[in-house]
Amino acid sequence: MHILVADYVPLANKGEEAIVRGIEDMLSAGRPLSLGLFDDVPQVTRRDTITVFPRQWLFRFEGNSALSGRSRILMQARIALQLRLGLRGLLKNLTPAGPEQCRPLQDFFQRAEYVLVGHDGVFCVESCGIIHLAKKHGKRTGILGASAGISGGRRYKAWLYRRAMEESDFCIFRERHSCESMKQVCRDPAKLRVGPDPAFAMQPAPREAAREVLERHGLYRQARSDNRPIVAVTALEKGRVYAGFRPDLQGRAKQEAHVEYWASILDRLIDKHRAFVLFLPHSVESDGSDLVAAKHVIQQMKAPPDHCAILEQDCGPRLLKAIIRECDFLVGERTHSLIGSVSVGTPFAALTNRRDTRTHGIIGDMCRCEDRIVDMDVLGEHEAALKIMELFERRDAIRESLGQIREGLAKQIEETVRTIKGSRGSAS
Template identity: 30%
Template structure:
């Protein structure tokens, strides 16, 4: 059985992150025979309720004094000490760490996933490298570094990774510029969330009743709005709270007009429910309060899983307007014409939605938010629905196949490791 540790914590209150995790797990289960997959978490109690794989507390527990003095460095310091003692220390030192579920997961892993989405856990890279474990970035994006020191450190550590799979071309170019390619095996595959399966029609029916969602024949427009995008609008306003107020007022106008023009109902789908203000339900509430046609609007309010949200979107929506990349992927991957609202420097979204799915015409710049311009784009989307659906139906199967390549490439790394296995494992687990 292949043991795979996802050491890059994935916060599952964010349903886009959950969609990524589900897609990663789905692809690994397709390619490997009953893999043993575990997830590290900074919030294990919250994430365990939302994960279908075992969740392990990422917070160090052996040396609590280190955590008190240097909370942000405790994981790296304890992990590095564990790795060094495990490989080179005496047996009694090794046993100290084998009592920890966290470090056992590292010691017994065959592959360590150190990156996903737009993040890389560089501390996990160091620990995995010290243990001589194969390290993988799974269909991620590489950030642009504004700090030269951070860029230099990242360049060194990325060269320790055995396999990097990416979800858009700009990240490949970024690695070329860093000099990581051609040294590290790298390939552009696709975002793992394309592989997320929607929940069953029966479950959709249950949720529809539970949420008291409209069941009329009238078409429905799915919407996901976020505080981040509201605060990115109207850059000429210095106060972010004032930006937010102006943005929600304009979006209320747009949604009221959409209802009138197309005789539709609006359903809000929250793709993140925390922590704090980072809750899409709060934005939906604020926009609805400003709308005239409240009778034609319904927000989803329950803590639904990514597959449940995808199932609802697929069953309910004629078109979709989203400010979270993975809410739009949930719609487009089911052939639903969509508009993705983001900002120009969001390379991830432009690369996936604009490049890989060829929907560049339907990416809207929130920094130039204007109700008339946005409604013009909605008009175009509505008019071209049949053409867009047909285009998506042709593209999405190809993208899903590319998404599976990340797991296929990991399989080649595992095969190479099995031929020359010199990574450290717990004594009780050694072959």
């Protein structure tokens, strides 16, 4: 079975790959499966079950960055006009009308049973054109995991978005805010619904694989030997969570304030609870690596260096999820590390801000864990540390409560699978 995830998917961000692997686990049903997607690669690349096509073959921009900046908005408006006039632009590369160099993509599109758009919140005017084209070619197609609404660029997007939702076989959003926004332009609002981010469905690697990686680190082995609690951390310096932290600051001043905030929290966990802090590489993108962010935080911490470590190995998302399962607690800014924590039952505290509808929608609303979210634009570092201490001290009760949450999510994932497969699912 072939599934084309017709989005820009930067695989260096393990949250992005977690979504794709979740789709793989949701739809494979034990059958061999090939996934296609788009990333910044110079030529077609294969990674086990994933075929990666050059992003430039289909998209002019990288993800939702297309929605910011006057020049990019104008370009999106131009693309929208072309699509309304029936001009396919780069989308012709999916069909035999495209150039010979895109033949592998054309073959994959022809064989695809499903064409999905909207992963990790990404949804743009090109997504609308992809749905239209896929429908014309008899594919089962739709929106899965989007968290982009109709706010910016409504004048040029509304008609295309309306048509896309009419033509889609399913419209599943990963948080309520975006779903309600898209209902404003949908003729059949009941067709739109909220469902779990596909990363919830991704199975973790075996425990033995996670333990093998962790046991290579002498500091980790010593911490386990000393019966110290292991606290996983995902810290970042890029994206909406970081942008929402102290928006009054920029550049070096913002970075310094951010690491001071983190250092205050982690030093308190170490001092009061003898915690051992393990920084995870949830993204190793060249322009926003979590490894760099972790080093900045450690430099600011007062705790001795043997109280923390950075996992520098480039781990796949299944392995990272398994590693989170081995930890006693997680403090994270990365939404998909929090999704992983919920999925495997590891207690956590989420760091974000009030404007982050993604974390609040997925973790707060869908997972009913709003009390485990720390808005850094509301609480100072001292108040944040106190709240995280309180959550850490309740970790056994939180772990137990996550069991019921996971059961509810599993039922919602099953419903999502039935919706995506439609009659094909009942026939298989």
